[in-house]
Amino acid sequence: MICCCFGRNGFQKGLPDVYDEENWSYLQKQHGALRNYLVKQEIGDGAFSKVLSAEHQDTGEEIALKVVNRKAPRLKPSHWEILKLEAWALETCRHPHVVDLQDCIEDQNAIVMVLELLKGGELLQHIKRVEKLSETQAKNLFRQVAQAVAHIHSKGLMHRDLKLENVLFVDPPREVGDEVGTVKLIDFGMAARYDPATPIRQAMGTAGYLAPECCHSVPHSPAMDMWSLGMMLFVVLCGRMPYSHLQIEKLLYPEIDIRCSAGFKSASFQSLSRPAKDLVLRLLDRNPRNRATADEVLQHPWLKIGEAEAEGAASVAADAAGLPDSSEDSFVPADSSSSSAQDASLLLKGVATMNEAGGEVPLKPRVGSDGAAASFAEPDEETEMLSTAAVCVDVVTDRGQ
Incomplete structure (x- = not known):
């Protein structure tokens, strides 16, 4: 049964909001193992946690502390069990493009994870500054994230909250040149075994970023992460989400084939190379059985070979698979009589009834970075670059059988 919905302000009691010396002394009393660290400032928060920058008092090493408050309001035992998996998942999934877990300290009040400090900021913020990336820039960043996801899946885990905000640069990104920088995947708070x-x-x-099947009681699988990767790739290449604010805020997009979205028809998407469009469409297939896996993504022509060669290779692959040309001129709406469309329809029945009991999730849009409420007007499909921060909606639920 769906039980709750949280934004970014759920951490209201327990740990103080301002980390001055007096408040940090209070936290030290609650979690004595933290006496080795000098907290500098808060750098992030979540429904049940805060992330603080700090340095080791003996070595001076700069690190990040993620503090998960066990006594946070609305935190249920089922949520706590999910959150406890984060440290285990980070330990299990060590990888050059996954944030490094250095230590984990737990007591009756909180879990504190000692993490490497990533100083370059979110990929989302970089996209908002530059609007969108060139295909070469996007390829160099996306490959790193795809490698991390492939590694996570090889360990039998699902991340379940892949998005641009959860990809951080190790150092400030470069805005000129093909190599933007090194990124790492963070926030395994929703990770789970498959x-x-x-x-x-x-x-x-x-x-x-939430896969369509997850809105309809279909069991979670690694394919849900692949949909999220597809949405991330679309945004970095096009500077916008494929669906409108309204379609995302109301969870209408699970019923809309990507080829029928405003984003697909936009000039920013149609101007992409055929290999890039092919990969996006393979990731944003509503039927999870048809989505590319992480290993398949890493072998895709767009990532494997040069753009000119990739054009020919993707064309041959698409022709062999019987895929339509993804260009706007040759676009044909998905045939509802096809086996793929029928499979998707069987998997994705209804938008409002999101669980077997028929209950709805009260979704709450995030407030934009400027403090203004999100706008849900329909976008101009050719010119409007959607702010992904304005359309993200956090949904946290219990596990169900």
Whole structure:
């Protein structure tokens, strides 16, 4: 049963909002193992946690502390069990493009994870500054994220909250040149083991990045992460989400084939190379059975070979698979009689009834970075660059069988 919905302000009690010397002394009393660290400032927060920059008092090493408050309001035992998996998942999934876990300290009040400090900021913020990336820039960044996701899946885990905000630069990104920088995946707070014998259902993640099947009680699988990767790739290449604010905020997009979206028809998407469009479409297939896997993504022509060669290779692959040309001129709406469309329809029935009991999730749009409420007007499909921060909606639910 879906139980709750949280934005970015759920951490209201327990740990203080301002980390001056007096407040940090209070936290030290609650979690004595932290006496080795000098807190500098808060650099992020979540429904049940805060992330603080700090330095080791003996070595001077700069690190990040993620403090998960066990006594946070609305934190249920089922949520706590999910959150506890984060440290284990980070330990299990060590990788050059996954944030490094240095230590984990737990007591009756909180879990504190000692993490490497990533100083370059979110990929989302970089996209908002530059609007969109060239294909070469996007390719160099996306490959790093795809490698991390492939590694996570090889360990039998699902991230379940992949989005631009959860990709951080190690150092400030470069705005000129093909090599933008090194990125790492963060926030494994919703990570879970993939075990078909014990399915996990219900909506969990961020609207838009949330795979369509997850809105309809279809058991979670690694394919949900691949949809999220597809949305991330679309945004970095086009500077906008494929769907409108309204379609995302109201969770209408699970019923809309990507080829029918305003983003697909936009000039920014249609101007991409055929290999880039092919990869996006393979990731944003509504039917999870048809989506590219992480390993397949890494072998895709767009990532593997030069752009000119990739054009020919993708064309041959698409022709062999019987895929239509993804250009606007040759676009044909998905045939509802096709087996793929029928499979997707069977998987994705109804938008409002998001669980077997028929209950709806009260979704709450995030407030924009300037403090203004999100706008949900329909975008101009050719010119408007959507702010992804304005359309992200956090949905946190219980596990269900």
